[in-house]
Amino acid sequence: MTALPTQRLESWRYTDLRALNAMSFAEAPAASLPDGLPDIGVPRLVFVNGRFDEAASSALPFARNFAAVDEVSDLPLARINAEHAHDGVTLEIPDGVDAGVVLLVSYANGGALHPRHRVSLGAGAALTLLEVVKGDGVYWHNPVTDIVLAQGASLAHYRLQDESQEAFHLATIRATVAADAAYESFTAVMGAKLSRAEFHVELTGAKAHTHLNAAQLLGGSQHGDFTSVVRHKAPDCSSRQTVKSVLCDSARGVFQGRIEVERVAQKTDGYQMSQALLLSPTAEMDIKPELQIYADDVKCSHGATIGALDEEQVFYLRSRGIPEDTARSMLIRAFLTEALEPVTHEGAHALFEAAIETWWARK
Amino acid sequence: MSASIETRDTVEALAADKYKYGFTTDIAMEEFPKGLNEDIVRLISAKKNEPEWLLAWRLKAFTLWQKLEEPVWAHIKHPPIVYNELYYYAAPSGPAPKSLDEVDPELLNMYEKLGIPLSERAALAGVAVDAVFDSVSVATTFRETLAKSGVIFCPISEAVREHPELVRKYLGSVVPIGDNFFAALNSAVFSDGSFVYIPKGVRCPMELSTYFRINARNTGQFERTLIIAEEGASVSYLEGCTAPQRDENQLHAAVVELVALDDAKIKYSTVQNWYPGDADGKGGIYNFVTKRGACRGRNSKISWTQVETGSAITWKYPSCVLQGDGSVGEFYSVALTHNHQQADTGTKMIHIGKNTTSTIISKGISAGHSNNTYRGLVKILPQASGARNYTQCDSLLIGDQCGAHTVPYIESRNASAKVEHEATTSKIAEDQLFYCRSRGLSEEDAVGLIVNGFCKDVLKELPMEFAVEAQKLLAVSLEGSVG
Numbered sequence: 001m002t003a004l005p006t007q008r009l010e011s012w013r014y015t016d017l018r019a020l021n022a023m024s025f026a027e028a029p030a031a032s033l034p035d036g037l038p039d040i041g042v043p044r045l046v047f048v049n050g051r052f053d054e055a056a057s058s059a060l061p062f063a064r065n066f067a068a069v070d071e072v073s074d075l076p077l078a079r080i081n082a083e084h085a086h087d088g089v090t091l092e093i094p095d096g097v098d099a100g101v102v103l104l105v106s107y108a109n110g111g112a113l114h115p116r117h118r119v120s121l122g123a124g125a126a127l128t129l130l131e132v133v134k135g136d137g138v139y140w141h142n143p144v145t146d147i148v149l150a151q152g153a154s155l156a157h158y159r160l161q162d163e164s165q166e167a168f169h170l171a172t173i174r175a176t177v178a179a180d181a182a183y184e185s186f187t188a189v190m191g192a193k194l195s196r197a198e199f200h201v202e203l204t205g206a207k208a209h210t211h212l213n214a215a216q217l218l219g220g221s222q223h224g225d226f227t228s229v230v231r232h233k234a235p236d237c238s239s240r241q242t243v244k245s246v247l248c249d250s251a252r253g254v255f256q257g258r259i260e261v262e263r264v265a266q267k268t269d270g271y272q273m274s275q276a277l278l279l280s281p282t283a284e285m286d287i288k289p290e291l292q293i294y295a296d297d298v299k300c301s302h303g304a305t306i307g308a309l310d311e312e313q314v315f316y317l318r319s320r321g322i323p324e325d326t327a328r329s330m331l332i333r334a335f336l337t338e339a340l341e342p343v344t345h346e347g348a349h350a351l352f353e354a355a356i357e358t359w360w361a362r363k
Numbered sequence: 364m365s366a367s368i369e370t371r372d373t374v375e376a377l378a379a380d381k382y383k384y385g386f387t388t389d390i391a392m393e394e395f396p397k398g399l400n401e402d403i404v405r406l407i408s409a410k411k412n413e414p415e416w417l418l419a420w421r422l423k424a425f426t427l428w429q430k431l432e433e434p435v436w437a438h439i440k441h442p443p444i445v446y447n448e449l450y451y452y453a454a455p456s457g458p459a460p461k462s463l464d465e466v467d468p469e470l471l472n473m474y475e476k477l478g479i480p481l482s483e484r485a486a487l488a489g490v491a492v493d494a495v496f497d498s499v500s501v502a503t504t505f506r507e508t509l510a511k512s513g514v515i516f517c518p519i520s521e522a523v524r525e526h527p528e529l530v531r532k533y534l535g536s537v538v539p540i541g542d543n544f545f546a547a548l549n550s551a552v553f554s555d556g557s558f559v560y561i562p563k564g565v566r567c568p569m570e571l572s573t574y575f576r577i578n579a580r581n582t583g584q585f586e587r588t589l590i591i592a593e594e595g596a597s598v599s600y601l602e603g604c605t606a607p608q609r610d611e612n613q614l615h616a617a618v619v620e621l622v623a624l625d626d627a628k629i630k631y632s633t634v635q636n637w638y639p640g641d642a643d644g645k646g647g648i649y650n651f652v653t654k655r656g657a658c659r660g661r662n663s664k665i666s667w668t669q670v671e672t673g674s675a676i677t678w679k680y681p682s683c684v685l686q687g688d689g690s691v692g693e694f695y696s697v698a699l700t701h702n703h704q705q706a707d708t709g710t711k712m713i714h715i716g717k718n719t720t721s722t723i724i725s726k727g728i729s730a731g732h733s734n735n736t737y738r739g740l741v742k743i744l745p746q747a748s749g750a751r752n753y754t755q756c757d758s759l760l761i762g763d764q765c766g767a768h769t770v771p772y773i774e775s776r777n778a779s780a781k782v783e784h785e786a787t788t789s790k791i792a793e794d795q796l797f798y799c800r801s802r803g804l805s806e807e808d809a810v811g812l813i814v815n816g817f818c819k820d821v822l823k824e825l826p827m828e829f830a831v832e833a834q835k836l837l838a839v840s841l842e843g844s845v846g
Contacts, residue, residue, distance in 0.1 A: 130453070
């Protein structure tokens with residue numbers, strides 16, 4: 001088995017996997033689906049402990065059978081996934097088809113899960129994929145999602161990572177975006193004891209676009225890592241990124257975001273903003289935004305801020321009769337608004353709003 | 364023809380040797396055998412009549428160096444440096460000069476060519492200069508004037524003899540001998556450099572300055588600078604560097620340590636114009652430098668300003684360790700790369716004390732086939748309540764064969780700290796160029812003007828004499844590099 005990466009590897013300098021390495025996980029056992037999993041009235045695909053649950057899932061015309069995995073990258077976690085993957089979603093949307101909304105629910109309660117999901121959209125096709133990840137107890141979820149968007153295709157990809165507070169969640173998401181295609185994504189990170197969402201987006205055709213947003217809401221001793229690499233490989237592409245972190249207790253948040261602009265990618269427009277609120281004296285945030293630029297006619301910028309909630313704003317709201325906790329909650333919701341921008345689907349938006357509400361209430 | 368293409372063509376046309384400091388000086392040199400081993404370290408130490416403790420210190424550093432690995436994380440590429448093929452000590456031969464009159468006239472002539480006010484004419488410029496030629500300090504001007512106010516400004520080898528208690532107390536206290544590969548190398552073989560001590564409450568009556576020049580072929584220059592500002596003292600220190608044009612790469616691995624006690628202020632300015640290599644990237648200085656300042660006292664302040672236009676490779680991160688409550692760290696940098704130059708430079712601001720503040724302003728300009736990287740760390744430790752950092756890194760690209768990179772690391776472990784970082788990358792705006800040209804400026808002047816404007820936030824931090832020189836230097840580099 002490929003070894004887990006260590007902090008000696010630059011891309012893993014802020015995330016320590018020794019706790020995971022010290023544990024041994026068997027393959028996840030078969031389990032039955034618990035009640036109360038989200039249902040927003042759209043076609044649903046359900047995975048329980050990494051296995052497709054046909055009975056609980058809708059029949060989709062463009063779902064395909066799982067095929068063997070051939071991993072060519074040297075990403076350690078994708079390699080580990082390839083060594084174990086035996087199931088996953090495979091969606092192939094034909095040219096010009098708008099496949100609407102699909103809800104993908106993953107539930108786990110033990111062992112190690114290495115699902116491999118594949119989503120490909122033909123020219124001009126469209127899909128909204130809402131992923132909800134939940135679980136109970138101790139387990140290791142190591143999903144890899146490979147996305148291919150042909151010319152003019154458009155995928156909206158929303159992820160709610162709400163794993164068990166004792167779980168390990170290490171997700172790798174890779175998207176190749178052809179000319180005029182768009183990959184719009186938002187990830188909410190709330191669960192897992194230790195998590196990482198690692199995105200690799202390649203803009204391979206002219207005027208390809210991506211929106212790669214995230215919100216990390218962490219408390220207790222949670223560790224959340226959001227890492228992204230956006231590679232501009234063609235002219236006139238644009239990328240937008242807003243990553244917001246709210247950290248309570250002794251939580252530690254990490255954001256590493258690299259924008260790469262290749263020699264040919266003239267007229268690139270790249271923007272990245274990462275902001276963090278530390279709500280407790282023992283919280284920690286580490287940010288590494290990175291620009292790597294080889295073309296001259298580009299507009300690229302990034303910004304980063306780390307600080308506490310502005311007490312003057314809290315005071316302003318309180319002076320208008322709003323209780324302190326409500327005032328803080330309002331300010332945090334406002335802080336997160338920009339990150340949620342790509343979520344245009346109403347049902348999905350409501351789901352995230354509710355999840356944020358629940359998080360604030362229990363924190 | 365679009366402006367940028369025109370600019371690029373001018374670059375190529377003018378890319379020939381524009382390095383006006385590229386002359387060599389023929390004087391009798393004393394060199395040790397090449398290569399690095401314990402004997403060379405002993406030889407250097409013996410040559411300088413050093414006390415036993417310093418030799419032991421060097422040998423310890425040498426042992427550490429052998430165990431350390433050359434860092435590879437920087438965004439630079441170069442053939443491996445063969446440390447055993449270098450000379451570690453070169454000096455004009457003969458006994459050390461006692462006064463300016465005894466200094467080899469060839470040398471004085473060279474410094475004159477470089478425009479350093481070394482002789483008493485320096486009075487007009489009001490700058491005290493310590494000139495380091497290859498490995499030894501050649502002369503230090505204005506020592507008497509400085510001595511009256513209690514300021515010590517002398518070659519570090521002399522300080523070892525005359526003020527051993529100070530050197531022993533502070534040497535290696537900011538940059539420990541095993542800090543990194545190049546710092547360890549320097550600690551083992553450093554030959555000379557400047558020593559500055561500003562006593563309690565003294566405001567240094569003039570700007571202090573060191574001029575470094577590498578002359579001998581295949582030599583490394585390993586100078587060591589130590590500046591100590593006692594309680595309430597303040598000093599402004601300038602450093603300039605040049606080297607002759609040679610086809611081989613030459614190594615420069617310096618260490619600079621600054622110590623600021625309560626309410627002390629140190630301003631350290633550098634204009635680095637080592638030979639950058641020719642248009643094909645042949646030759647040039649490999650500049651691997653460790654510079655660090657410790658703000659040990661309350662409300663102390665250390666400010667780094669650098670204008671980096673030279674060297675084939677620049678690997679340099681002047682840093683501030685903000686230990687004292689209310690201490691202030693600043694870093695202002697302009698790095699211009701052209702042809703095949705590579706710069707990986709930035710700073711580290713380590714916030715330890717309460718209410719410490721730091722400001723980072725970095726301007727990178729890349730042209731030709733060069734690569735220019737800003738790499739920096741802002742670290743807020745849990746006890747640094749009320750800490751504040753503001754960082755701005757801007758990059759300007761001229762031509763489509765160069766690269767500009769930004770790699771900031773931001774780590775905050777205190778909720779009451781406020782950290783802000785901004786970075787932009789762009790090319791010279793067409794409308795700005797058009798505006799200048801419509802007012803009758805040539806393309807070349809317009810680009811020069813815009814680049815100078817781009818760097819203004821940094822240039823205004825330089826002391827007057829240097830600001831003028833730096834502006835000229837940018838203009839010269841632009842002449843040969845931008846258009």
